[in-house]
Amino acid sequence: MINAVFWGPAQGVPPFDFETFxxxxxxxxxxxxxxxxxxxELRDADPGDVTLALMGVLSFNMDLDLAHPELGLGRDxxxxxxxxxxxxxxxxARILTNQETLR
Incomplete structure (x- = not known):
């Protein structure tokens, strides 16, 4: 719902601190x-990068669900x-044979 209000027309939008959300x-x-x-449980990677990757999937899925519910991913x-x-x-990773490395 918040994404619909955030990306929707400004008219009639209730006052809400979207950035804080x-x-x-x-x-x-x-x-x-x-x-x-x-x-x-997760590999040692930059937490900010991992967070952005997850937010990308979650945000896109929420937007898709709102704009085109018929295309939404659903829970599964x-x-x-x-x-x-x-x-x-x-x-x-696969081990290359001598023939493959010569190509």
Whole structure:
């Protein structure tokens, strides 16, 4: 709802501190990320980068749900995308054969 009001027309928008909302949301996600890194549940990466990656997925999904609900990911779709992020997108490293390295 907050994204609809934030990105919608200014007429009739109730007074609300949107920046504080987004800052607090980022802070909460950043805290969760920091705890995950400290516990070894997430790899040792820059917490700010991880937070931005997660916020990108969450924010885009919320916007898509509001603007085009028929295209929204839904709970299962969001879970799949987050699983991709948490498990990593890179394919496992493979050992090249001599023939492949000569190409």
């Amino acid at each position: 987004h800052q607090k949301l980022m802070a909460v996600i950043s805290e969760i990320v920091g705890e995950g890194i400290a516990a070894g 779709g969001l879970r799949r995308v987050l699983d991709l992020i948490f498990s990593g997108l890179a394919a496992p």
